[in-house]
Each structure stands twice: as C-alpha cells, then as structure tokens.
Amino acid sequence: METLAPELLIKQKKEIIKDLPALENAENGVVMRLAPNPSGPLHIGHTRMAILNDEYVKRYGGKLIVRMEDTNPPTVLPEAYKMILEDLDWLGVKYHEVVNQSERFDIYYEYAEKILAAGHGYMCSCESEAWRKLKDEKKECPHRSTAPEVNLELWKKLLAGGFKVHEISMVVKTDINHPNPAVRDFVAMRMVEEPHPLTGTKYKVYPLYNFSVAIDDHLMGMTHVLRGKDHLNNTIRQIYVYDYMGWPKPVFIHYGWVSIEDTVLSTRQIKAAIGEGQYTGWDDVRLGTVSALARRGIAPGAIRQYWNDVGAKAVDIRFSWENLYAMNRDIIDNDAVRLFFVRDPHARPITGIEKLHSSAPLHPERPELGKREVNMEGDIEVWLTSEDLEMAKPGSILRLKDLGNFEIQGTELKYIGNDLDVLKKGAKIVHWVGPDSFDTEVLMPDGSRITGLAEKTTMYYLGKVVQFERFGFVKLDSASTNGRIIAYFANK
C-alpha cells in the first residue's frame, strides 16, 4: 500500500460535504436572484445570499439573475456595478443575467397605474411624518379614499413633472388596521431630483424597494426568493402586490440574521474612511469586503463551504472567523509552500564551520513541489527571532531547521554537527534566515504590522499564498524595488 499508493495514506481528508436542505417545488428547475444595492462592493455578509442562491441554482438547474437595485441615486456608487460582478466571479457564483432596475422604470410606471386604476393605491400629498403618525394610529389619511380616476390624473401630472419633490407620492394600500405597523400601507413611487449615475435626469419618478421588487420578481419569473430574515415584513408587503395583480407567489425563504463582529462592513463608513485616506481602498485587508478577503488569501471555496455548512435556517447566528479560517486552512494547506520567516530578527555569527548547506522540501507532503537550497560560506551569519533567543540559555543546543545543530556561546552559535538525535535530547527546533533574506512586512487583519526577514526563496512566490512556518499562512502581495516584501496575514 505504501509503495503502490502513498497518497492514500497521507490525504484521507474527511470529505463530509453537508448538503443544503432540499427546496420545495424545485424539481423542474428554479429561477432565483441576487439583488444587491450597488452602493459598494460585496462584503462577507453578502456572500451568504450569493452562495446560497448560487448553490440552489446549480443544484436544481435554472437561472440566477443579478438585479442591481439602484433606485436611490444618492447611494449608488457607479464603480460598484462592476465591483459586485467581480466579487461574484471571484466567489465562483454563476449568474446568467444582469439587469439594472434603473432601466426598468417604464415597467414600474405601468404597474403603478394599474394599481391605482384598480383602487389598490392612492396619490398622497401628506407630509411624511404626519402620514406615518396616522398609520401608527391605524388611521387613514385623507387621500386614502380618493377616487381612482382622480388618483390617475394626479399620477399623470406627477409623471409630467407637475409636482415638486416631496409634494406627492404614490402609495400602495395594504391594511390600515393591520396589527403589524410595519406592514400598513407603503410608499411605492416618489420623486427624486438627484441625477442617476446611469440614467441621469431622464426619470424623476422613482420606485421604492417593495414595489419594484414585487414587480420584478414576478416579471422575471422568480420561483424562489431566498433572502435574509430582515425582509420578513417586506415579503408580507410584497404579497399584497402579488395578490392585487393576481400573480402566483414564489417560495419565500428567509434565513437568519448574521452578526459579524470585529469587522468593518458599513459601506458608508468605509467609503468615507477611504476618502480620508484611512483605508487604502475597498480591498484594504482590515476590511470585511470580498476583495479584501481575496487579497488576504482567503479561498473562495472556504467561504462557499462555510455558508453551505451554516445553511439557510431562520436562526440568528454569529459569524465565526475561526470556523472560516479552519476551512480556509484545509484548502490552502495543500498548495502553500513552506518558507522561513523570522520576526524581530537578531543576527548571530556562526563559528566552528566555514561552509553550510541547507536543503528542504517546499512542502512536507508534496515532494513534487521541489526543494529549496541555501549555501553559505565564509563568515556565516544567520538571523533568529528574539523569541527563540530569549528561550535559549547559554550552553544549550538549538536545532536550526534543515541546517544543523548549534550550541549557544554568548552571542555566537557554534556548529556541533547535523545529527537529528539532538531533538531527542530536547534541542529546540528554530527557524532562521541567511544573509540573502528580504525585509518583510506582514499586515495583520487588525491593522498591526509585523516586520521581519523572509528567506530568499520567498521572492519566487509573490502573489501566492504560502505558509511562514510557525507563523501562519500569508498571501505574498508584492515587493518594492528595494526588495521589501509586503504580505497579508490570512490565518494561522
């Protein structure tokens, strides 16, 4: 066995792939959607809806539509359209169509008119605060009983530009006596003067979330709507539109709230902070954006597995970086080359030998990835981390990994052979770098920086995820012209 198939002995990975629960009414394929607001790129929180929807579409076959919900010009970030799609691509999400709500206004107008004509909506010129107060008290506002013909006239006047901002809006009736205040009548269309990044000033009358979503979900043939629990009340409101129009309803699934600690996620905050130069950009490794995770060496497969594992139940959960990192480690461990990195390095001259040679595999389980060789001659000096040096008492023996055994003599290291038996006598294995190493700076997710020396070979793996032994997995980002390496910490 060992000679025939050694890989079977080494890599018996526990491949327990947990399946998402089955979807109702999905036997004949599904149509699902991702409906991001293009106010910024995706962050770790958004990846749940992306992965879950993608997983189901892949499983049952069908179509995944990306629908940019860009109906509020002030919050639209023009670059976000592209960034979101790049994030999805990186995540391995297969979408079949991309549509922008900002280009579908004529459709929303058509349905607004139908709703008004049928008496299911009204044109309201109440001051918004007063209107809300009436709703709280389950009282109708004076416009709620306006005749459809009058409403239609007002609607036409609105479209023709006959009103100013905030002067009038179109409201969809639900049930003014509904026990749940979150569900009573909602504004469906309103005027916006700010130009839209995509359509400019072509339209002035904008739909609001619940209205455009209900219409689009139906028109685009959605069979399943899988979104967060925070939309529970929105679903109830949207169902009123379905019922007014006599549309069949998709299957609605609401997964629980995810609380993500220790991570900056607020698009608005990030945007402001980038402007102030506090972050280098949307992919600053301190952020929880998808691009930041990518930059840090988090594998898309780890994120996918994480959400698959969590599933789509309605329980509120805490996001666990620890669990994500464990999944990430599983994935990257196999390909990450092992290299030496010495933090807070201190030089130590070597005595007792003129020539030293080190040869070690780049990956302990994968000899095919090759070896790295180090040759040193003459007045040899190596660098060790202060942490190891503090532990080592004078006269004790250190095993410099893949190099040799050394006795501590003051600030010098005396070569005493290369026999691994010293390990059995309690010699400690430490990591080291030679004179041709590179200054390296590792940026940690918390914003701190760890500086040290990385061995020469590191330079050949720029752009890759590697393991700095006894330190952790890092993504080697770049090297400046003077040879300083910048790396980002992924996980231990």
Next chain:
RNA sequence: GCUCCCGUAGUGUAGUGGCCAAUCAUGAAGCCCUCUCGAGGCUUCGACGCGGAUUCGAAUUCCGCCGGGAGCACCA
C-alpha cells in the same frame, strides 16, 4: 409601544414522537507522529433556555414564561 422570527456544546450544525445517556465540523486539553506552534492519527471536554401539558414514550407536538434578533423610512 406594536408586529414578526428564532432558541441543541464556546461557535456553527444534524436531528421532525421511540434507533438520542444526541451527529458532524470547529474549538480547548492531552498523547502519538512529524526537523513548523501546520497537516495527519488517537483520547478527553462540552449542548436539547425554563415550567407545565399531551403521550406508554418528547430535543422533536401544544401552552405559558424567559432570552436573543429583526421590522415599523418618500433606504435597500
């Protein structure tokens, strides 16, 4: 205040009346292995929020309580 959702180990998760003195992953502790504090192997720790009811039998059903979360925008 009103309404809704939820409640299994530290974190997630399986479990839909008996197979549960509760699954798996992650975590922690220990041992083995390994020239890494990684990987791998083994062992251990750790949970059904509480109280009633139904039942021969409940983590699974019902009621009450407690606890957590969300929504109540001319944001999405």
